[in-house]
Amino acid sequence: MITTHRGWPLPSAAGTLPDVGVELIVAVIAAVVALISAAITLYGQVRIAKYQGEVTRAVEKQKFLQSLYADIGVYCTEQNAALREAYLTLFEREGSLDADGATVGRLASKVDGEVMSPLRKHEALLDERTRAKIYEIHNVIAQLRGTPSPATISNFKSFRNDFYGLIEEARELLRPSAVLSRTEISN
Amino acid sequence: MTKIRNISDHVIIIHYMTLGSGEAMPVLDEGLLESEDVQALIAAGDIEVIRDDSH
Numbered sequence: 001m002i003t004t005h006r007g008w009p010l011p012s013a014a015g016t017l018p019d020v021g022v023e024l025i026v027a028v029i030a031a032v033v034a035l036i037s038a039a040i041t042l043y044g045q046v047r048i049a050k051y052q053g054e055v056t057r058a059v060e061k062q063k064f065l066q067s068l069y070a071d072i073g074v075y076c077t078e079q080n081a082a083l084r085e086a087y088l089t090l091f092e093r094e095g096s097l098d099a100d101g102a103t104v105g106r107l108a109s110k111v112d113g114e115v116m117s118p119l120r121k122h123e124a125l126l127d128e129r130t131r132a133k134i135y136e137i138h139n140v141i142a143q144l145r146g147t148p149s150p151a152t153i154s155n156f157k158s159f160r161n162d163f164y165g166l167i168e169e170a171r172e173l174l175r176p177s178a179v180l181s182r183t184e185i186s187n
Numbered sequence: 188m189t190k191i192r193n194i195s196d197h198v199i200i201i202h203y204m205t206l207g208s209g210e211a212m213p214v215l216d217e218g219l220l221e222s223e224d225v226q227a228l229i230a231a232g233d234i235e236v237i238r239d240d241s242h
Contacts, residue, residue, distance in 0.1 A: 112203075128207075135205050136212065142203040143216040155215040162213070 065180070068125065073176040075122035079134065080174050082118055083167045086111045086141065091160050101147040108144030115141060127182035133170045140166070188239050189214040191225070195233035201225060211237065 089111050090096055097104055119126070119134045140163060144156055173179070192211035193199050199206050201224060206212060219225055220236060228234045 132207060132210060135207070136210070139204040139206065139212040140215065143214075143219065145203055148216060149218065152216040152218070155217075159213065159215060 069176055069180055071122065072125055072179050075118055075125065076174040076176050076179065078118035078121075080171060082115050083137065083170055086115050086137075087164060087167055090141075090156075091163070097153055097157055101149065101153065104144055104148055104153055105146050108141055108148070112138060112141045112145060125179075125183065127179060127184075129182055130173050130179055133166070133173050137163075137166050137170060189217070189220070190237045190239065191219070192235050192237055193233065194235050195231075197233075199228060199233055201228070206234075 089107070096107060099107070115134070116138055119131070123131065140156075140159065143152060148156070190211045190213050191201070191206070193206040193208055196208050198208065201219065202222070204212065214220060214236075225234070229236065
């Protein structure tokens, strides 16, 4: 370094310009590195947020399906029990269909209400096949409502095996996983 | 056995009963067939009465 007689450094135009150029390049490189680093961080955060969103949606869907499955399970249990009880009440309990028309009609109304109660509570969750099968059974029992004629009661007694067959068909349909699958919500 | 089949494209209500399009139900109460609403549905071509003697 060139100095004065007192030892102070002399300004040198030739020495200053390269120093400023290097500092500028270093500063630009540092800024670019910082920008790239920030961009990578931002990109990572966006990807993580997107992934977290997907995971959250998958978990929410799973929770929804589990609660739906639980509700359908309750429905299937209640509906199966009501159908079995209807069969037992109408055909297995002594004298149920041997009473007068008005008494049979009242019994049929009660049984019909019990068969339709689970369906009405959970109808929004159900597929068309399940609904149609329960309505099919309801449409048979409902013909005994009011004051059925002796001929109607006799026809109903003859329908015993078919009625049992309808309940068995319903039992096949009333499996929670099958109902859920037919709703197509789980797909 | 006699059945009523809904041949319309809409749900029909007969007394307490609900019959979807294309669905059929056994008739245990023969009086149903004589009732005014069923006769009206037959006349309108919404339902058909099927008699199956093989049952």
